[in-house]
Amino acid sequence: MQAIWFKRLGWLYLPVHVMGLLISLLAVAMNIVFFVAIDSQSHSISDTLLNFFVYFTCVGFWWKWIADKTSKKAIYEE
Template identity: 40%
Template sequence: MKLNWFTRKGIFYLPAAVAGWLIFAIAFAYAVYTFIDIDKRSHSVSDTLINFVFNLLIIGLIYTVIAYFTEKRPVADDLED
């Protein structure tokens, strides 16, 4: 089964289908929620950013793994031309 949810543009994966946009929206909403939650409990700007960067890297890694396995890959016949 081919899942063409994302297309790769350089090092970034852009959503190409409704399912891809849904995953992107969920990842973005979770990142915003995580930032707000960390900001409530932190005591300074640097404390917020230090804790948020790690969570953002984890969210980005999960998004990238999902996008890698569901990206639209070129067909082998197209590569021969």
């Protein structure tokens, strides 16, 4: 039996297990580290946001993939 880490609520995923919470906190922490590192080298806010977007989307897709694979499927998706 597969452990369910996330609960799907429409387009959102809510962590319902300790591992889901840890994955979510890790994703947020990684984004903060990336933002601070990029912001220290940037010359403007647009430079910061354009460079951060790449890392943010990579972490976001990684988090969404894990959440999707470890969530309970809705009845209409089975």
